[in-house]
Amino acid sequence: MEILVCLEGSASTARAVDVAMALARALPATLVGLAIVDEPDIVAGAATSIGGASFRKQRDAALLEDAHGQAVAWLAAFVARGRAAGISVRALELAGRPAERILEQVPSHDLVMLGRDVNFRFETQETDRYTRDRILRRAGKPVIVVPETPAPAGAAAMIAYDGSPAATRALSSFARCGLARDRDVHVATVDDDGATAFEIATRGCQLLGKLGVRAVPENVVSTESTTRALLARCAALGAGWIVLGGYVPSPLARLVWGSVTHDLLEHTAVPVFLHY
Amino acid sequence: MSPAAAVLPFVIYLLLIAALPLVAGRFWDHNRNKLAVALAAGLPVAIYLIVAAPHGAEALADTAREYATFMSLLGALFVIAGGIFLRGALAGTPAVNTALLAAGALLANAIGTTGASALLIRPLLRANAHRRHGRHLVIFFIFIVSNGGGLLTPLGDPPLFLGFLRGVPFTWTLRLAAPWASVNLALLAVFFIVDRWHTRRDPPPPRAPDREPLRIEGKLNLVWLLGAAATVYVLGTFGPRWSGSAALQIAALIAFAALSLATTARRIHEANRFSWAPIQEVAVVFVGIFLTMVPALSFMQDHGASLGLTRPWQFFWAAGALSSVLDNAPTYLTFASLATGVVNAAGGQLSVHDLGALAAHPAGHQLLEAVSCGSVFMGAMTYIGNGPNFMVKAIAEQHHVRMPGFFGYLGWSIAILVPVLAAMAIVEL
Numbered sequence: 001m002e003i004l005v006c007l008e009g010s011a012s013t014a015r016a017v018d019v020a021m022a023l024a025r026a027l028p029a030t031l032v033g034l035a036i037v038d039e040p041d042i043v044a045g046a047a048t049s050i051g052g053a054s055f056r057k058q059r060d061a062a063l064l065e066d067a068h069g070q071a072v073a074w075l076a077a078f079v080a081r082g083r084a085a086g087i088s089v090r091a092l093e094l095a096g097r098p099a100e101r102i103l104e105q106v107p108s109h110d111l112v113m114l115g116r117d118v119n120f121r122f123e124t125q126e127t128d129r130y131t132r133d134r135i136l137r138r139a140g141k142p143v144i145v146v147p148e149t150p151a152p153a154g155a156a157a158m159i160a161y162d163g164s165p166a167a168t169r170a171l172s173s174f175a176r177c178g179l180a181r182d183r184d185v186h187v188a189t190v191d192d193d194g195a196t197a198f199e200i201a202t203r204g205c206q207l208l209g210k211l212g213v214r215a216v217p218e219n220v221v222s223t224e225s226t227t228r229a230l231l232a233r234c235a236a237l238g239a240g241w242i243v244l245g246g247y248v249p250s251p252l253a254r255l256v257w258g259s260v261t262h263d264l265l266e267h268t269a270v271p272v273f274l275h276y
Numbered sequence: 277m278s279p280a281a282a283v284l285p286f287v288i289y290l291l292l293i294a295a296l297p298l299v300a301g302r303f304w305d306h307n308r309n310k311l312a313v314a315l316a317a318g319l320p321v322a323i324y325l326i327v328a329a330p331h332g333a334e335a336l337a338d339t340a341r342e343y344a345t346f347m348s349l350l351g352a353l354f355v356i357a358g359g360i361f362l363r364g365a366l367a368g369t370p371a372v373n374t375a376l377l378a379a380g381a382l383l384a385n386a387i388g389t390t391g392a393s394a395l396l397i398r399p400l401l402r403a404n405a406h407r408r409h410g411r412h413l414v415i416f417f418i419f420i421v422s423n424g425g426g427l428l429t430p431l432g433d434p435p436l437f438l439g440f441l442r443g444v445p446f447t448w449t450l451r452l453a454a455p456w457a458s459v460n461l462a463l464l465a466v467f468f469i470v471d472r473w474h475t476r477r478d479p480p481p482p483r484a485p486d487r488e489p490l491r492i493e494g495k496l497n498l499v500w501l502l503g504a505a506a507t508v509y510v511l512g513t514f515g516p517r518w519s520g521s522a523a524l525q526i527a528a529l530i531a532f533a534a535l536s537l538a539t540t541a542r543r544i545h546e547a548n549r550f551s552w553a554p555i556q557e558v559a560v561v562f563v564g565i566f567l568t569m570v571p572a573l574s575f576m577q578d579h580g581a582s583l584g585l586t587r588p589w590q591f592f593w594a595a596g597a598l599s600s601v602l603d604n605a606p607t608y609l610t611f612a613s614l615a616t617g618v619v620n621a622a623g624g625q626l627s628v629h630d631l632g633a634l635a636a637h638p639a640g641h642q643l644l645e646a647v648s649c650g651s652v653f654m655g656a657m658t659y660i661g662n663g664p665n666f667m668v669k670a671i672a673e674q675h676h677v678r679m680p681g682f683f684g685y686l687g688w689s690i691a692i693l694v695p696v697l698a699a700m701a702i703v704e705l
Contacts, residue, residue: 045301047659047682050293050561050603051390052666053305054553059670066676126678 001029001178004109006102006135007074008035009122011148012115017078019146019271020113021085027178030088033078034105035071037095038121039064063123068093070122099134106135111177112143116265142173142275149269156184157241157273158234159215160264161204163189170245170275171204175211179241179273188218188233190226197221227263234270243273282324282571289317289568290602293561294660307553310560318567325570335570338629341522342441343566347559348529349437350388352504355533357391358550359497359540364490368404368481370471374464376400377417381425381460387501389426389433393664394548396421399490401675406481409474411679414672415688416467420460422664423656427456427648430512431505434663435599435608435651442609443632444644446509451641455649455704462696494544500532507532558663565606573613577628580617588646588705591615595647596654596697600689604655604662608647615643646705653697657689658682 005020007013024031042063048056075091082089094101098120106112114135119128136143157180161167171187174180187204191197201217208215218237222229234242244261265272292313296304303309325332366372376396384392400417404410426432428449430440436449492498511525544550585594595611613628619640620626626633626640634640655662659669659682669679680688 043301045298046666047294048297048304049660049663049666051554051558051663052659052670053297053557054551055667055670056297056301057305057553058549059673062674124673124678 001027001111002109003029003031003111003113004102004105005031005033005078005113006036006115006118006120007033007071007078008115008118008120009070009074010115010117010119012117012146014115015148015150016113016115016144016146016271017081019144021082021087023111023179024082024087025085026182028088029110030090031078031082032090032092032105032109033075033082034092034094034102035074036098036101036120037064037067037071037093038098038123039067039095040097041121041124042067067123098128099131099138102131102135103138106139106141110141112139112141114143114145116145116147136274137276139276142170142177142273144271144273145265146271147269155182156186156237156239157243158186158188158218158230158237158239159204159208159243160230160260161187161189161201161245163200163203164246166246166276167204168207168245170243170273171207172211173275174243174273175208175213180208180211180213180215183241184237185213185215186218186233186237186239187215188220188230190220190222190229192221194219194221225263226260227267230260230264231267234268240270241273242268242270245275282321282329283575285317285321286565286568286572286606289314289564290606292317293564294602297660307556307560310557311563314560314564314567318564321568321571329571332570335574339566339570342438343562344526345441345522346434346438346566347562348526349431349504349508350390350434350558351555352529352533352536353388353391353431353501354555356497356501356504356536357387357394358548359494359500359536359544360387360395361493361544361547362395362399362490363493363547364399364488366399366403366490368407370468370475372403373400373413373471374468376403377420377467378460378464380417380421381464384421384425385428385432386505388431389422389662390664390667392425393417393422393668397668397671398675401672401677405675407474407478409478410672410677412467412470412474412688414668414677414679415685416463416470418665418668419656419689419693420463420467422668423662424456424460424463424653427452427652431508433652433655434605435655436648438605438609439612439631439635439644439648440508440512442612442628443630444635445632446513448635449648452645452648455645455653455700458704459653459696459700462699463692466692466696493547494540496539497536500536500539503535504529504532554667562605565603569606569609573609573628576610576613577617577620577626580614581621583614585614586618588642589701590646591643592646592650592701592705594650596650596657599651599654600657600661603660604651608651611647611651612644615640615647618643642705649700649705653693653700656693658686 003020020031043060071093075093079089079091118132120131121128159171161171187201189197189201197219198217201219205215205217218233220229220233246261322336325336380392380396400413404413430437430446507525507528511521585591591611595607599607612631616626616628616634619637634644659666673679
């Protein structure tokens with residue numbers, strides 16, 4: 001098994017590396033550290049004042065050199081840490097648009113690890129939601145998104161299951177990856193009607209059973225939003241993982257209809273296993 | 277070629293200068309390509325002037341002399357300012373930052389907005405290197421030091437020097453002291469508040485008990501600077517009575533630049549990352565501007581009154597709006613010519629070749645004041661409005677300050693600069 005670990009300088013990526021190292025030991029798996037030099041955005045054409053062209057060239061060269069230097073440093077630290085821990089690791093530095101470069105690598109890996117607040121365009125932008133969201137929407141493979149907060153010690157996993165094809169896909173790939181092994185798994189369904197929620201959650205447990213994973217159904221009835229209800233149940237269960245299916249296709253759709261997946265991703269304190 | 281058609285190369289060339297870096301950055305990177313574009317726009321105009329325009333050859337010769345004088349001053353200030361380096365570290369507190377910007381606003385009038393920007397931006401960035409929020413420092417620096425500060429003398433900003441070359445007295449720009457003071461003081465006050473607010477959110481500065489005191493290196497360049505300023509003042513003011521004054525002025529400015537190069541230690545140039553590339557680019561691009569503007573300015577003089585601009589506030593906002601997206605030097609001359617046309621329509625007998633008469637005219641001086649304020653202040657509206665704007669942005673980004681994009685910066689300008697300028701325009705114009 002090969003896990004692609006996307007490296008940059010945020011605190012959430014540092015936490016993602018921690019989680020990746022732990023997973024690599026447990027599964028076991030080879031880790032591939034990927035750092036990107038966002039050359040297209042750095043050297044993108046810009047309106048310049050008269051006399052500004054040479055300053056632009058100096059600036060482009062300085063930022064490219066800095067981005068390359070950072071990538072080399074992150075990869076070196078990643079490889080050194082992996083080797084020290086006895087984990088099989090490889091390093092990969094690519095130049096190009098971050099989302100495109102990462103998505104090109106996804107098919108040859110089994111899992112993708114991302115920090116929640118990744119900023120691959122750190123030389124030119126304060127934040128980079130675009131790259132993360134594009135990877136989540138287009139990966140077609142499971143992606144683990146890790147927040148910067150220290151994860152609770154609990155090894156349990158809570159699968160948010162609403163019976164949809166996306167949720168079913170996430171549930172299945174979580175089991176097939178081997179991540180459900182040796183941990184308590186809870187299948188949680190939110191509904192106004194507790195009986196319906198229990199029935200859907202039980203169906204999820206049965207699916208997991210066919211894949212050799214024992215799970216406990218959790219019916220969640222709450223006057224709060226689905227996101228808050230799931231986060232509260234996750235905390236109550238002491239779960240160290242959340243498994244989610246689906247991701248609203250576009251920012252516009254998210255604006256109009258909202259997205260439980262997106263909200264959970266933004267507010268959870270534990271790693272999220274997503275498969276859209 | 278009709279007179280109106282003769283304006284087209286000027287308009288097209290200015291639009292190309294603004295658009296080509298964006299749409300054909302690689303092509304625009306090379307000075308030979310810039311020169312090709314400048315000549316493609318300028319040569320047809322030169323041929324038209326020589327072959328078809330009345331007194332065209334004479335106008336072309338005047339323009340060549342004006343170009344040489346203009347470039348010799350810009351070049352001399354560029355070289356001399358590149359030989360001065362501020363070493364040491366300041367404390368990046370709101371009071372010190374505000375004082376540095378205020379000093380820059382004054383200094384810009386002696387060494388130009390480009391020289392003051394090149395001299396002060398690195399000390400400002402060094403002083404605030406520990407801060408998480410640094411973009412406001414650079415944005416206000418562009419507003420004040422790179423633009424608004426340079427309104428008081430012809431040395432301050434290229435548009436004003438172009439006016440001086442066309443006869444506006446050296447000390448005339450001191451009449452703009454009230455708008456200069458009101459705009460810059462208002463911007464400094466807003467900056468102080470914004471900076472103090474950000475300071476509270478930023479980590480405290482690292483303890484630096486043995487902070488290197490601030491000192492000027494390359495002090496001899498201050499002498500050359502004084503010499504260049506005196507040359508411009510004396511020969512520009514009293515020289516027109518003597519035909520050889522332009523050549524003498526050019527020679528003297530080149531001499532002061534050469535003295536600066538000869539007496540400046542290499543380490544100072546290296547510390548300033550001095551390179552000829554920016555001034556070469558300016559020289560090449562302005563070939564096209566000077567060539568294409570000759571018929572355009574005549575057209576503005578002849579038809580300015582028909583364009584509907586008559587009041588100072590109209591000139592202020594129109595010149596400012598164009599200075600925001602085109603370089604402010606040609607914009608200044610365009611609107612000064614337009615003002616000449618407006619005054620002539622009311623019975624005046626002014627010429628675009630003698631803006632001194634416009635500056636002395638009872639109605640014309642108000643229009644010229646408005647054009648000067650609009651061109652200088654609103655050159656700060658975007659990164660492309662004035663030469664040093666993009667230089668400052670690029671240097672800041674090399675120091676890891678993430679600057680806003682074109683429209684992000686425009687948003688800051690609209691939120692802060694426009695209200696300040698609107699208040700000034702209501703009171704002063």
